[in-house]
Amino acid sequence: MDEDEKNRIHKHKMEKRKEFQDELVKNNNKTKELLIVYTGTGKGKSTAAFGTVLRSLGHGYKVGIVQFIKGAWQTGEQSALSKFDNLVTYEVTGEGFTWNTQDRERDIAKACNAWEIAEKMLADDSYKLVLLDELNIVLRYDYLPLNKVLSVLEKRKMHTIVTGRNAKPELLEIADLVTEMKMVKHPFREQGIKAQQGIEF
Protein backbone atom coordinates (compact mmCIF):
# COMPACT_ATOMS: atom_id res chain seq x y z
CA MET A 1 0.00 0.00 0.00
CA ASP A 2 1.46 3.37 -0.98
CA GLU A 3 1.23 6.58 1.07
CA ASP A 4 -1.70 8.00 -0.93
CA GLU A 5 -3.70 4.87 -0.32
CA LYS A 6 -2.81 4.97 3.40
CA ASN A 7 -3.87 8.62 3.61
CA ARG A 8 -7.19 7.92 1.86
CA ILE A 9 -8.04 4.98 4.12
CA HIS A 10 -7.06 7.00 7.19
CA LYS A 11 -9.33 9.87 6.16
CA HIS A 12 -12.28 7.55 5.64
CA LYS A 13 -11.75 5.78 8.96
CA MET A 14 -11.42 9.09 10.83
CA GLU A 15 -14.60 10.48 9.21
CA LYS A 16 -16.51 7.50 10.58
CA ARG A 17 -14.81 7.90 13.95
CA LYS A 18 -15.74 11.60 14.04
CA GLU A 19 -19.40 10.78 13.35
CA PHE A 20 -19.30 8.35 16.28
CA GLN A 21 -17.58 10.86 18.59
CA ASP A 22 -19.97 13.66 17.63
CA GLU A 23 -22.96 11.42 18.31
CA LEU A 24 -21.45 10.48 21.68
CA VAL A 25 -20.94 14.12 22.65
CA LYS A 26 -24.47 15.01 21.48
CA ASN A 27 -26.07 12.25 23.54
CA ASN A 28 -23.93 12.88 26.58
CA ASN A 29 -25.45 16.13 27.73
CA LYS A 30 -26.09 15.54 31.41
CA THR A 31 -24.01 17.01 34.22
CA LYS A 32 -23.60 15.39 37.60
CA GLU A 33 -21.51 15.84 40.71
CA LEU A 34 -19.24 12.86 40.18
CA LEU A 35 -17.95 10.42 42.74
CA ILE A 36 -14.55 9.38 41.39
CA VAL A 37 -12.52 6.49 42.82
CA TYR A 38 -8.84 5.87 42.06
CA THR A 39 -7.86 2.49 43.41
CA GLY A 40 -5.53 -0.44 42.63
CA THR A 41 -1.95 -1.22 43.56
CA GLY A 42 -0.28 0.82 40.79
CA LYS A 43 1.28 4.27 41.11
CA GLY A 44 -0.69 7.39 40.19
CA LYS A 45 -3.80 7.30 42.38
CA SER A 46 -3.09 10.26 44.67
CA THR A 47 -1.12 11.91 41.87
CA ALA A 48 -4.13 11.86 39.51
CA ALA A 49 -6.28 13.21 42.35
CA PHE A 50 -3.73 15.96 42.98
CA GLY A 51 -3.74 16.74 39.22
CA THR A 52 -7.53 17.10 39.28
CA VAL A 53 -7.30 19.36 42.34
CA LEU A 54 -4.84 21.63 40.50
CA ARG A 55 -7.04 21.65 37.41
CA SER A 56 -10.01 22.78 39.53
CA LEU A 57 -7.92 25.40 41.32
CA GLY A 58 -6.78 26.60 37.90
CA HIS A 59 -10.44 27.32 37.13
CA GLY A 60 -10.71 29.30 40.35
CA TYR A 61 -12.84 26.70 42.09
CA LYS A 62 -12.77 26.15 45.84
CA VAL A 63 -11.34 22.75 46.76
CA GLY A 64 -11.28 20.84 50.04
CA ILE A 65 -8.74 18.12 50.80
CA VAL A 66 -8.71 15.71 53.73
CA GLN A 67 -5.72 13.45 54.00
CA PHE A 68 -6.52 10.32 55.98
CA ILE A 69 -2.90 9.17 56.00
CA LYS A 70 -0.24 11.73 56.79
CA GLY A 71 2.89 11.73 54.71
CA ALA A 72 1.37 10.77 51.38
CA TRP A 73 1.88 14.34 50.17
CA GLN A 74 4.95 16.29 51.01
CA THR A 75 6.74 19.50 50.19
CA GLY A 76 6.25 19.37 46.41
CA GLU A 77 2.48 19.17 46.65
CA GLN A 78 2.24 21.63 49.51
CA SER A 79 4.30 24.21 47.70
CA ALA A 80 2.16 23.87 44.55
CA LEU A 81 -1.04 24.17 46.61
CA SER A 82 0.29 27.23 48.43
CA LYS A 83 -0.01 29.18 45.15
CA PHE A 84 -3.78 28.84 45.57
CA ASP A 85 -3.98 29.59 49.29
CA ASN A 86 -7.27 31.42 49.04
CA LEU A 87 -9.04 28.53 47.29
CA VAL A 88 -7.82 25.42 49.01
CA THR A 89 -8.60 23.99 52.44
CA TYR A 90 -6.08 21.30 53.22
CA GLU A 91 -6.44 19.12 56.33
CA VAL A 92 -3.93 16.48 57.30
CA THR A 93 -5.37 14.41 60.07
CA GLY A 94 -3.77 10.98 60.00
CA GLU A 95 -0.42 10.12 61.50
CA GLY A 96 1.31 8.11 58.83
CA PHE A 97 0.86 4.61 57.57
CA THR A 98 -0.55 2.10 60.03
CA TRP A 99 2.70 0.20 60.21
CA ASN A 100 4.34 3.34 61.51
CA THR A 101 1.84 4.16 64.22
CA GLN A 102 1.17 0.51 65.21
CA ASP A 103 -1.58 1.81 67.44
CA ARG A 104 -5.04 0.78 66.30
CA GLU A 105 -7.03 2.81 68.83
CA ARG A 106 -5.16 5.97 68.02
CA ASP A 107 -5.57 5.33 64.27
CA ILE A 108 -9.33 4.92 64.79
CA ALA A 109 -9.54 8.16 66.75
CA LYS A 110 -7.62 9.99 64.00
CA ALA A 111 -9.83 8.47 61.30
CA CYS A 112 -12.99 9.61 63.12
CA ASN A 113 -11.55 13.08 63.52
CA ALA A 114 -10.69 13.21 59.80
CA TRP A 115 -14.16 11.99 58.87
CA GLU A 116 -15.80 14.74 60.93
CA ILE A 117 -13.88 17.35 58.93
CA ALA A 118 -14.72 15.57 55.68
CA GLU A 119 -18.41 15.42 56.57
CA LYS A 120 -18.53 19.19 57.08
CA MET A 121 -16.83 19.80 53.72
CA LEU A 122 -19.17 17.40 51.93
CA ALA A 123 -22.17 19.37 53.23
CA ASP A 124 -20.76 22.76 52.18
CA ASP A 125 -21.60 23.48 48.57
CA SER A 126 -19.13 26.35 48.32
CA TYR A 127 -16.63 23.56 47.55
CA LYS A 128 -16.64 22.45 43.93
CA LEU A 129 -14.38 19.47 44.63
CA VAL A 130 -13.52 17.48 47.76
CA LEU A 131 -10.64 15.03 47.82
CA LEU A 132 -10.65 12.27 50.44
CA ASP A 133 -7.09 11.04 50.04
CA GLU A 134 -6.42 7.47 51.21
CA LEU A 135 -9.95 7.11 52.60
CA ASN A 136 -9.94 3.57 51.18
CA ILE A 137 -7.16 2.54 53.57
CA VAL A 138 -9.17 3.67 56.57
CA LEU A 139 -12.31 1.92 55.28
CA ARG A 140 -10.36 -1.23 54.56
CA TYR A 141 -9.33 -1.52 58.21
CA ASP A 142 -12.93 -0.79 59.25
CA TYR A 143 -11.83 2.28 61.19
CA LEU A 144 -15.04 4.04 60.11
CA PRO A 145 -18.58 2.66 59.76
CA LEU A 146 -18.88 2.02 56.01
CA ASN A 147 -22.62 2.61 55.86
CA LYS A 148 -22.33 6.02 57.42
CA VAL A 149 -19.57 7.02 55.02
CA LEU A 150 -21.58 5.80 52.03
CA SER A 151 -24.71 7.65 53.08
CA VAL A 152 -22.79 10.92 53.49
CA LEU A 153 -21.16 10.40 50.09
CA GLU A 154 -24.54 9.85 48.49
CA LYS A 155 -25.81 13.16 49.87
CA ARG A 156 -22.71 15.19 48.94
CA LYS A 157 -23.11 18.30 46.80
CA MET A 158 -19.89 18.43 44.79
CA HIS A 159 -17.45 16.35 42.75
CA THR A 160 -15.62 14.06 45.14
CA ILE A 161 -12.51 11.92 44.72
CA VAL A 162 -11.64 8.96 46.93
CA THR A 163 -8.20 7.35 46.63
CA GLY A 164 -6.37 4.35 48.06
CA ARG A 165 -5.95 0.66 47.36
CA ASN A 166 -8.53 -1.97 48.20
CA ALA A 167 -11.62 0.18 47.64
CA LYS A 168 -14.69 -1.46 49.18
CA PRO A 169 -17.04 -2.99 46.58
CA GLU A 170 -19.94 -1.04 48.15
CA LEU A 171 -18.08 2.21 47.41
CA LEU A 172 -17.42 1.20 43.79
CA GLU A 173 -21.12 0.42 43.54
CA ILE A 174 -22.16 4.05 44.20
CA ALA A 175 -19.21 5.64 42.31
CA ASP A 176 -19.65 7.26 38.88
CA LEU A 177 -16.10 6.91 37.64
CA VAL A 178 -13.69 4.22 38.78
CA THR A 179 -10.15 3.73 37.55
CA GLU A 180 -8.00 0.88 38.78
CA MET A 181 -4.34 1.80 38.64
CA LYS A 182 -2.76 -1.52 37.77
CA MET A 183 0.89 -2.00 38.57
CA VAL A 184 2.63 -3.31 35.45
CA LYS A 185 6.20 -2.41 36.40
CA HIS A 186 7.42 -0.80 39.62
CA PRO A 187 11.00 0.35 40.17
CA PHE A 188 10.92 0.01 43.97
CA ARG A 189 10.38 -3.65 44.23
CA GLU A 190 12.09 -4.81 41.08
CA GLN A 191 15.10 -2.57 40.72
CA GLY A 192 16.01 -1.43 44.22
CA ILE A 193 15.30 2.21 43.40
CA LYS A 194 14.31 4.55 46.20
CA ALA A 195 11.56 7.18 46.21
CA GLN A 196 12.89 10.30 44.50
CA GLN A 197 12.07 13.95 45.11
CA GLY A 198 9.89 15.50 42.42
CA ILE A 199 8.59 12.14 41.31
CA GLU A 200 7.19 10.41 44.36
CA PHE A 201 7.10 13.25 46.84
Added chain:
Amino acid sequence: MDEDEKNRIHKHKMEKRKEFQDELVKNNNKTKELLIVYTGTGKGKSTAAFGTVLRSLGHGYKVGIVQFIKGAWQTGEQSALSKFDNLVTYEVTGEGFTWNTQDRERDIAKACNAWEIAEKMLADDSYKLVLLDELNIVLRYDYLPLNKVLSVLEKRKMHTIVTGRNAKPELLEIADLVTEMKMVKHPFREQGIKAQQGIEF
Protein backbone atom coordinates in the same frame (compact mmCIF):
# COMPACT_ATOMS: atom_id res chain seq x y z
CA MET B 1 -12.87 -11.02 69.55
CA ASP B 2 -12.94 -7.98 71.85
CA GLU B 3 -11.31 -4.61 71.11
CA ASP B 4 -8.22 -5.27 73.26
CA GLU B 5 -7.56 -8.48 71.38
CA LYS B 6 -8.04 -6.69 68.04
CA ASN B 7 -5.65 -3.93 69.11
CA ARG B 8 -3.02 -6.44 70.21
CA ILE B 9 -3.18 -8.43 66.97
CA HIS B 10 -3.08 -5.22 64.95
CA LYS B 11 0.04 -4.03 66.76
CA HIS B 12 1.80 -7.34 66.18
CA LYS B 13 0.89 -7.38 62.48
CA MET B 14 2.03 -3.79 62.00
CA GLU B 15 5.35 -4.42 63.77
CA LYS B 16 6.06 -7.19 61.25
CA ARG B 17 4.93 -4.95 58.41
CA LYS B 18 7.21 -2.16 59.60
CA GLU B 19 10.19 -4.53 59.67
CA PHE B 20 9.39 -5.48 56.08
CA GLN B 21 8.97 -1.82 54.99
CA ASP B 22 12.18 -0.74 56.73
CA GLU B 23 14.10 -3.55 55.04
CA LEU B 24 12.64 -2.51 51.69
CA VAL B 25 13.66 1.12 52.17
CA LYS B 26 17.14 0.07 53.32
CA ASN B 27 17.71 -2.12 50.27
CA ASN B 28 16.23 0.34 47.83
CA ASN B 29 18.96 2.94 47.85
CA LYS B 30 19.58 3.53 44.16
CA THR B 31 18.44 6.60 42.27
CA LYS B 32 17.70 6.63 38.57
CA GLU B 33 16.20 8.94 36.00
CA LEU B 34 12.91 7.08 35.58
CA LEU B 35 10.98 6.45 32.41
CA ILE B 36 7.35 6.38 33.54
CA VAL B 37 4.48 5.24 31.31
CA TYR B 38 0.81 5.84 32.08
CA THR B 39 -1.29 3.84 29.66
CA GLY B 40 -4.61 1.96 29.48
CA THR B 41 -8.15 3.02 28.61
CA GLY B 42 -9.11 4.38 32.05
CA LYS B 43 -9.19 8.02 33.13
CA GLY B 44 -6.26 9.58 34.96
CA LYS B 45 -3.24 9.11 32.68
CA SER B 46 -2.59 12.73 31.69
CA THR B 47 -3.99 13.85 35.04
CA ALA B 48 -1.43 11.80 36.98
CA ALA B 49 1.30 13.15 34.68
CA PHE B 50 0.06 16.69 35.29
CA GLY B 51 0.08 15.97 39.05
CA THR B 52 3.71 14.84 38.84
CA VAL B 53 4.60 17.98 36.86
CA LEU B 54 3.06 20.17 39.57
CA ARG B 55 4.87 18.21 42.28
CA SER B 56 8.19 18.80 40.51
CA LEU B 57 7.42 22.48 39.95
CA GLY B 58 6.56 22.69 43.65
CA HIS B 59 10.15 21.60 44.36
CA GLY B 60 11.42 24.38 42.08
CA TYR B 61 12.50 21.97 39.35
CA LYS B 62 12.50 22.92 35.68
CA VAL B 63 9.95 20.91 33.68
CA GLY B 64 9.42 20.52 29.95
CA ILE B 65 6.09 19.45 28.44
CA VAL B 66 5.35 18.50 24.86
CA GLN B 67 1.75 17.81 24.00
CA PHE B 68 1.44 15.59 20.96
CA ILE B 69 -2.34 16.00 20.78
CA LYS B 70 -3.75 19.46 21.20
CA GLY B 71 -6.79 19.92 23.38
CA ALA B 72 -6.01 17.31 25.99
CA TRP B 73 -5.18 20.09 28.45
CA GLN B 74 -7.19 23.23 28.63
CA THR B 75 -7.68 26.34 30.68
CA GLY B 76 -7.54 24.68 34.11
CA GLU B 77 -4.13 23.14 33.52
CA GLN B 78 -2.76 26.17 31.75
CA SER B 79 -3.80 28.51 34.52
CA ALA B 80 -2.20 26.24 37.16
CA LEU B 81 1.03 26.01 35.12
CA SER B 82 1.12 29.79 34.66
CA LYS B 83 1.88 30.12 38.38
CA PHE B 84 5.26 28.55 37.59
CA ASP B 85 6.01 30.48 34.40
CA ASN B 86 9.74 30.66 35.08
CA LEU B 87 10.10 26.89 35.50
CA VAL B 88 7.92 25.35 32.85
CA THR B 89 8.35 25.09 29.08
CA TYR B 90 5.06 24.06 27.57
CA GLU B 91 4.79 23.21 23.87
CA VAL B 92 1.53 22.28 22.20
CA THR B 93 2.24 20.97 18.75
CA GLY B 94 -0.55 18.64 17.71
CA GLU B 95 -3.85 19.76 16.25
CA GLY B 96 -6.44 17.74 18.11
CA PHE B 97 -7.45 14.12 17.95
CA THR B 98 -6.92 12.36 14.64
CA TRP B 99 -10.65 12.07 14.02
CA ASN B 100 -10.84 15.86 14.08
CA THR B 101 -8.00 16.56 11.68
CA GLN B 102 -8.72 13.57 9.37
CA ASP B 103 -5.52 14.45 7.57
CA ARG B 104 -2.81 11.84 7.98
CA GLU B 105 -0.01 13.71 6.23
CA ARG B 106 -0.58 16.81 8.29
CA ASP B 107 -0.74 14.73 11.50
CA ILE B 108 2.60 13.14 10.60
CA ALA B 109 4.21 16.53 9.94
CA LYS B 110 2.94 17.81 13.31
CA ALA B 111 4.19 14.69 15.09
CA CYS B 112 7.66 15.11 13.58
CA ASN B 113 7.72 18.75 14.59
CA ALA B 114 6.69 17.84 18.15
CA TRP B 115 9.33 15.14 18.31
CA GLU B 116 12.06 17.58 17.28
CA ILE B 117 11.14 19.80 20.22
CA ALA B 118 10.99 16.78 22.54
CA GLU B 119 14.40 15.56 21.38
CA LYS B 120 15.98 18.90 22.29
CA MET B 121 14.41 18.84 25.74
CA LEU B 122 15.51 15.25 26.35
CA ALA B 123 19.12 16.24 25.64
CA ASP B 124 19.04 19.28 27.95
CA ASP B 125 19.82 18.27 31.50
CA SER B 126 18.63 21.55 32.97
CA TYR B 127 15.19 19.85 32.86
CA LYS B 128 14.50 17.57 35.81
CA LEU B 129 11.32 16.19 34.24
CA VAL B 130 10.00 15.98 30.69
CA LEU B 131 6.41 15.02 29.94
CA LEU B 132 5.57 13.64 26.50
CA ASP B 133 1.80 13.82 26.69
CA GLU B 134 -0.10 11.47 24.34
CA LEU B 135 3.09 10.33 22.65
CA ASN B 136 1.64 6.80 22.69
CA ILE B 137 -1.14 7.86 20.30
CA VAL B 138 1.37 9.14 17.78
CA LEU B 139 3.48 5.98 18.10
CA ARG B 140 0.43 3.80 17.76
CA TYR B 141 -0.36 5.28 14.33
CA ASP B 142 3.31 4.88 13.36
CA TYR B 143 3.65 8.62 12.77
CA LEU B 144 7.18 8.49 14.18
CA PRO B 145 9.88 5.83 13.74
CA LEU B 146 9.63 3.81 16.97
CA ASN B 147 13.29 2.80 17.04
CA LYS B 148 14.45 6.39 16.85
CA VAL B 149 12.12 7.42 19.67
CA LEU B 150 13.27 4.52 21.84
CA SER B 151 16.95 5.27 21.31
CA VAL B 152 16.46 8.93 22.27
CA LEU B 153 14.49 7.87 25.37
CA GLU B 154 17.28 5.52 26.38
CA LYS B 155 19.83 8.33 26.23
CA ARG B 156 17.68 10.91 28.05
CA LYS B 157 19.07 12.62 31.13
CA MET B 158 16.01 13.24 33.30
CA HIS B 159 12.80 11.68 34.61
CA THR B 160 10.43 11.31 31.69
CA ILE B 161 6.71 10.53 31.54
CA VAL B 162 4.93 9.17 28.47
CA THR B 163 1.12 9.01 28.41
CA GLY B 164 -1.59 7.69 26.14
CA ARG B 165 -3.45 4.46 25.47
CA ASN B 166 -2.02 1.55 23.54
CA ALA B 167 1.61 1.97 24.61
CA LYS B 168 3.91 -0.03 22.35
CA PRO B 169 5.30 -3.19 24.02
CA GLU B 170 8.82 -2.06 23.07
CA LEU B 171 8.30 1.13 25.07
CA LEU B 172 7.05 -0.79 28.11
CA GLU B 173 10.13 -2.95 27.79
CA ILE B 174 12.53 -0.04 28.41
CA ALA B 175 10.28 1.74 30.97
CA ASP B 176 11.05 1.71 34.71
CA LEU B 177 7.54 2.31 36.00
CA VAL B 178 4.38 1.37 34.14
CA THR B 179 0.84 1.86 35.37
CA GLU B 180 -2.13 0.72 33.36
CA MET B 181 -5.16 2.87 34.10
CA LYS B 182 -7.95 0.34 33.81
CA MET B 183 -11.43 1.63 33.18
CA VAL B 184 -13.78 0.07 35.73
CA LYS B 185 -16.65 2.54 35.44
CA HIS B 186 -16.91 5.55 33.12
CA PRO B 187 -19.73 8.07 33.32
CA PHE B 188 -19.51 9.16 29.67
CA ARG B 189 -20.38 5.93 28.04
CA GLU B 190 -22.64 4.48 30.67
CA GLN B 191 -24.58 7.39 32.04
CA GLY B 192 -24.71 10.00 29.28
CA ILE B 193 -22.73 12.50 31.33
CA LYS B 194 -20.70 15.13 29.51
CA ALA B 195 -17.15 16.29 30.26
CA GLN B 196 -17.30 18.82 33.09
CA GLN B 197 -15.11 21.84 33.79
CA GLY B 198 -12.72 21.34 36.68
CA ILE B 199 -12.89 17.57 36.39
CA GLU B 200 -12.04 16.67 32.83
CA PHE B 201 -10.68 19.98 31.57
